[in-house]
Amino acid sequence: MAYSRIAGTGSYLPEQRLTNQQLAKTVDTTDEWIFERTGIRARHIAAAEQQTSDLALHAAQRAMEAAGVTAADIDLIVVATSTPDMIFPSTACLLQAKLGVTRGAAFDVQAVCSGFIYALATADKFVSTGSARCALVIGAETFSRILDWTDRRTCVLFGDGAGAVVLTASDQPGVLSSHLHSDGRHSGILRVPGGVQNGKVVGNPFVEMNGQAVYKQAVRVLGEVTQEALSAHGLTGADLDWMVPHQANIRIIMSTAEKLGLKPEQVVTTVHEHGNTSAASIPLALDTAVRDGRIQRGHNVIFEAVGGGLTWGAVLVRW
Template sequence: MMYRSLVTGCGAYLPAQIVTNAQLAERVETNDEWIRQRTGICQRHIAAEGEMTSDLGVAAARDALDAAGVAAGEIDLIVCATSTPDETFPATATRIQHRLGVPQGAAFDVQAVCSGFVYGLSVADNFLRVGQAKKALVIGAETFSRILDWTDRSTCVLFGDGAGAVVLEADKAAASANGSGRGVLSTHIYSDGSHHDALYVDGGPSSTQSVGHLRMEGREVFRHAVVRMAEAVDAALEANGLTPGDVDWLVPHQANIRIIESMGRRLNLPSDRVVVTVDRHANTSAASIPLALTEAVGDGRIQSGDLLLMEAMGGGFTWGSALLRW
């Protein structure tokens, strides 16, 4: 018997400290207008000293569990998408598992940078579909502020810290429904390692024995992002026999307002049907989609039965999409 994964709750956490564009302009040669025009970003949240990725992930996970009405002890799978783990090992997911008081199942990290949440959702969805797990937490948690070069104005203005999470539950009835049924309809993930030098961190335990800093060729990333995410969106719609007109909400990775608007236009969605948080959160990598989702669910925009399309692209390059009925 096959199952379908239902999203039964979502949660979010943002560090208390907010850094505005004006405050960044005091540290590096930039200004508020330059950042807003090119990225849409006005501010970002920065983790406090001693506040780790697992701390953010635990807070978001608890929020999602509360929303779902699920006890931590019922979870039998935790997938944490992150590029900024607490340590080289063990997996940050295992620290989250322990702190939540989850006594069973599996917990592991997924590393696909900004596509991490879509990758994590895909992995967990497949576990639930075949009955290998019944209730899962998928978490995107990042402290990108720890890997930024704060003298590089082309990158340090773009990123922020945060975490988002969803609870997935396996459901037999939904699996027999057609495209109108609730749950995760399909996920689509891709990668192409030939573009490594366009977006990477210049450190690691095997190469430099240091954490390193994020390096990016912005124009190259932008060019590929628009094309690759469009391909992933087309794949999701085609797999489910749907058209852009069927989509109620675009919940995109929050990297750059220009990319987000480009995808909205491609789907012919009005701007008020595209969830945008990049102005307040900046790019939180794997956390950006669940953070945006939680906000739109929390304020009532997303309603039961709505068709949601998620898409992302990150270093690697990695990219992907997910289509789900709320």
């Protein structure tokens, strides 16, 4: 049986760091209010000239370097983003050109904060079935561009960034399984309802969120999908070494960890520094934990996320 394995990770954060104290100068909020409810202290904001594909480029190059591969090796690019450079072509195609990759497929996946889970699951199917040999999977977002910076309910939560992994074919277990779900009946609790018609933006182009409803659904579905992933392999939380969750809210993260019986030190958290970077949050956190040596070969690692749609999912990996 063929598997896909994560051969390298990379990440990128824009230079500008925006703290809660700085936000409090322009929005009716405080550092204490934000941190107590979310665990966030700061987030990073893309420069005016930076596009989502630019952030993705930095993360991808670092992942490729870590994996020891070049543009000539890549035959699949999947970019998870809800903030593409343009309506079309895809951010993946724009990234493909910037990287100098000239073969294989390149396309975007849009599942908001679950995007990296969806993209990784998709790329795994290509690699494990032999349709691709070396895939680049990126989560990249410039969420700062779709925020109403006068709305303290949303603008304090999100940030910009990109994370990437290289997947290569292997005869040894790597990605063990992926578990994806969605329920469009909950589309109204987290959305950007604006669209473009006849050259004009129609509807609200900024993030709208029912925080209480999102929290309630997130706690439920993340507990269910992580158990689903473990049960598929006859495992329990005791068999896990690490959880790398979507970095949205520290309370949601720790609620899922508690249900799995994980200790806080087994959970990779970067939400305090990154904020919610949507599809970029898991690969950003993963790269942090790989590069500081926490995640080692042979470890069992679970990724999990929930996002607008409503979408959610988990991927179980033997590192």
